[in-house]
Amino acid sequence: MSKVKKITVSNLKAISDLTADFNGCTAIITGGNNKGKSSFLKSLPDRLKSIKPDVILKEGATEGYAEWELTTGEKLIWQFDKTTKKGEKLIFITKDNIKTALTSELASRYFPKGFDIDQFIKEGPKKQREVLQKIVGLDFTEIDTRYKQAYENRTFANRDLEVARGKLTPINEDMDEEPLDILEIQKQIAAIDGHNDRYTHVTTGLNEKTSSQEECQIEITRIQSEIERLESLITVQKDKISNLQIDIDKGNEWLEVEANKPKSEEFKIKLNNSLLDTQKTNVLIEDNNKAKLTKKAFEEAEILAKNADKIVKEIEVEKTDLIKSAELPVGFGFTDEGITYLGHSFTKEQLSSSAIYIAALKLASLNIGEVKTLHFDASYLDKNSLSEIETWAQMNDLQLLIERPDFEGGDIEYHLIENVIS
Structure with a gap:
């Protein structure tokens, strides 16, 4: 398993050139609105999951790229060039420096399709229930x-x-x-x-x-x-x-x-x-x-x-037995309208912000690929909640790339939380 060592992008949406050396550590990435935080952290993984934005290149540019280097030595590169017929190229470089095409099989191995932490937290109870059912292989339709x-x-x-x-x-x-x-x-x-x-x-x-x-x-x-x-x-x-x-x-x-x-x-x-x-x-x-x-x-x-x-x-008994037969992640349960975590309804009224995010991260980690890195937006988290999440991630050997807004509107910056490379 690997983590993200370095991310480098050029001419990607609002970003001209930017490199962040995370060295496998959890990091907080800040920046003003429309400075490109999400594009910097999500564009390449999203592209490997077949999620492609309508606009990729920075205005006025003709070519650019996004490169992710892993702590195990591999590199994943997305090159985009509006002067070529195809318009883009996906490249995979092994830890032995062998260049090859970044196939869909390789893409799903490192970044499988699936769980979106921020989207899951924003969803309503019924949708969250559907997502958890899908994760554990339950179908309550009938x-x-x-x-x-x-x-x-x-x-x-x-x-x-x-x-x-x-x-x-x-x-x-x-x-x-x-x-x-x-x-x-x-x-x-x-x-x-x-x-x-x-x-x-x-x-x-x-x-x-x-x-x-x-x-x-x-x-x-x-x-x-x-x-x-x-x-x-x-x-x-x-x-x-x-x-x-x-x-x-x-x-x-x-x-x-x-x-x-x-x-x-x-x-x-x-x-x-x-x-x-x-x-x-x-x-x-x-x-x-x-x-x-x-x-x-x-x-x-x-x-x-x-x-x-x-x-x-x-x-109700049949449904309870069905839920018991499923291998639910520790702490999770179902209600008629939604889900529970640690015995409480999965809502801001019943759970702390840190508990909600840790629960979402726990679900996301069930569908993680070879890259043990999770990204989410921490705009609504206070310092204490964020500290609890960081502690949980370190205990579970996960790297977090955490977005936070810079209300002063500054450029993108990152701050490392831990210094252990896995």
């Missing part, structure tokens, strides 16, 4: 889809359960389910009115007939003086009287029947009260039957909610 569906099903089931719970009412288990028959009572009430109307009609008829009979008798007396002339008329009137008497006798006979006596108002009131009581009982029976149906719906909703919760928990 299980996350099932979990999301199961979670939504549980949410809907619990909502339906609460709706069903809110509809529950007390149940009288001793009450009949069939409503009482009120038709017969209503018939009896209607019969009372009909019977009493008929009684009134008969009474009125009798009075009318009695009166008519009296009139007839008067008429007989009047007519008797004209017997000879009105004898035939008298006979008619007698017949009429006889017929009326028959009706009177029938009427009196009907009135004398006990069942035909007038029904008392108290009896009618009693029947009305009985009707009201029956109607109230039927309302209670109907409400009780509704309560039973509501209870049944609640019990069904409760079963659905429990089953939905069981599915969610089974998927």
Whole structure:
């Protein structure tokens, strides 16, 4: 394994000529905005990862290069020349000073494609989770889809359960389910009115007939003086009287029947009260039957909610087992929304700046090539956080090339942190 010994660039973007002799040490590189810090430290590795900027040459220049010399003696060179047809050349010089083409196989051996520390720290929780999954070879796509569906099903089931719970009412288990028959009572009430109307009609008829009979008798007396002339008329009137008497006798006979006596108002009131009581009982029976149906719906909703919760928990266990089976880097874990580090959510609210950067560097080191060098922007780190990161890197034998802004806008400078060549 090697580290970066020296970087030399010429006519690269904003830089005319610049050489930095790191000698394998961690270094802090400072400079004002647009002075070319990132271009100096990233252009050649990015080019070897097939990341090529639109503008390479410094304005006004026709050719330039970026050369990285490693502590093990190899050199990697990117030459760019706008006067040639191809426009660039990638060269590899072995530690025995043998020059050859810098192939994609060699490029990936020294600088493999993969982890971008600064980008990872800027990403949101879900994207960070995807990156960590990819690093450890986990794919949660299918299980996350099932979990999301199961979670939504549980949410809907619990909502339906609460709706069903809110509809529950007390149940009288001793009450009949069939409503009482009120038709017969209503018939009896209607019969009372009909019977009493008929009684009134008969009474009125009798009075009318009695009166008519009296009139007839008067008429007989009047007519008797004209017997000879009105004898035939008298006979008619007698017949009429006889017929009326028959009706009177029938009427009196009907009135004398006990069942035909007038029904008392108290009896009618009693029947009305009985009707009201029956109607109230039927309302209670109907409400009780509704309560039973509501209870049944609640019990069904409760079963659905429990089953939905069981599915969610089974998927959670499945997911936990899947995570346990993966070889996660020490200190890392997954949540539904993102990742954790040292048991805390991977956020600035939960972790110190140094912990976040050390975690990102730890992931980056999993995908490191033969060059044990990591680059990142430390613009947001204070002195103490940066010191913790440097200590961690030294313990893990890693070289860091750390960017920091120069707020005075000065040219690029570098400061070595350690003096041990690996």
